[in-house]
Amino acid sequence: xxxxxxxxxxxxxxxxxxxxxxxxxxxxxxxxxxxxxxxxxxxxxxxxxxxxxxxxxxxxxxxxxxxxxxxxxxxxxxxxxxxxxxxxxxxxxxxxxxxxxxxxxxxxxxxxxxxxxxxxxxxxxxxxxxxxxxxxxxxxxxxxxxxxxxxxxxxxxxxxxxxxxxxxxxx
Numbered sequence: 621x622x623x624x625x626x627x628x629x630x631x632x633x634x635x636x637x638x639x640x641x642x643x644x645x646x647x648x649x650x651x652x653x654x655x656x657x658x659x660x661x662x663x664x665x666x667x668x669x670x671x672x673x674x675x676x677x678x679x680x681x682x683x684x685x686x687x688x689x690x691x692x693x694x695x696x697x698x699x700x701x702x703x704x705x706x707x708x709x710x711x712x713x714x715x716x717x718x719x720x721x722x723x724x725x726x727x728x729x730x731x732x733x734x735x736x737x738x739x740x741x742x743x744x745x746x747x748x749x750x751x752x753x754x755x756x757x758x759x760x761x762x763x764x765x766x767x768x769x770x771x772x773x774x775x776x777x778x779x780x781x782x783x784x785x786x787x788x789x790x791x
Contacts, residue, residue: 634758637751644748667734674731677724690717 663671676682693713697704706712 634754637754637758641751641755644751666730670727670730670734673724673727677728 690713693706694710697706697710697713698708
């Protein structure tokens with residue numbers, strides 16, 4: 621496998637990565653870097669509630685139980701003509717479902733926003749790891765190139781010395 625010299629475009633990309641890494645290191649001076657394993661911060665009570673609401677409402681168990689309750693509500697109020705507490709247009713049922721939607725939608729959005737922030741932080745961490753890996757690979761390439769140059773120089777010297785010896789034997 622032959623190692624080729626980097627072209628101008630690759631050198632520009634590597635220089636841009638180096639510049640980004642320098643800016644990043646200058647920006648983090650005195651700060652503790654955030655790693656994927658560390659939490660973004662302690663959860664507030666509202667965040668915990670929104671996570672529980674999103675987890676509950678987003679489950680099949682909730683959908684099945686709510687569907688059974690709504691079906692029972694409709695069946696009971698449709699079959700008991702005189703004792704129905706919510707007759708046919710089911711206004712009370714609609715009001716309850718509207719309240720449920722009005723309160724669960726913002727809670728789910730808060731939970732999703734927080735999870736999006738965590739995902740952005742993970743993506744940023746991944747990017748930083750990739751930049752560091754790219755720079756480390758570049759450094760390895762430079763070391764291999766330097767070793768290759770030394771080896772070629774030593775081989776050239778050996779060939780030159782052998783040529784001089786051959787010339788000495790011929791004379």
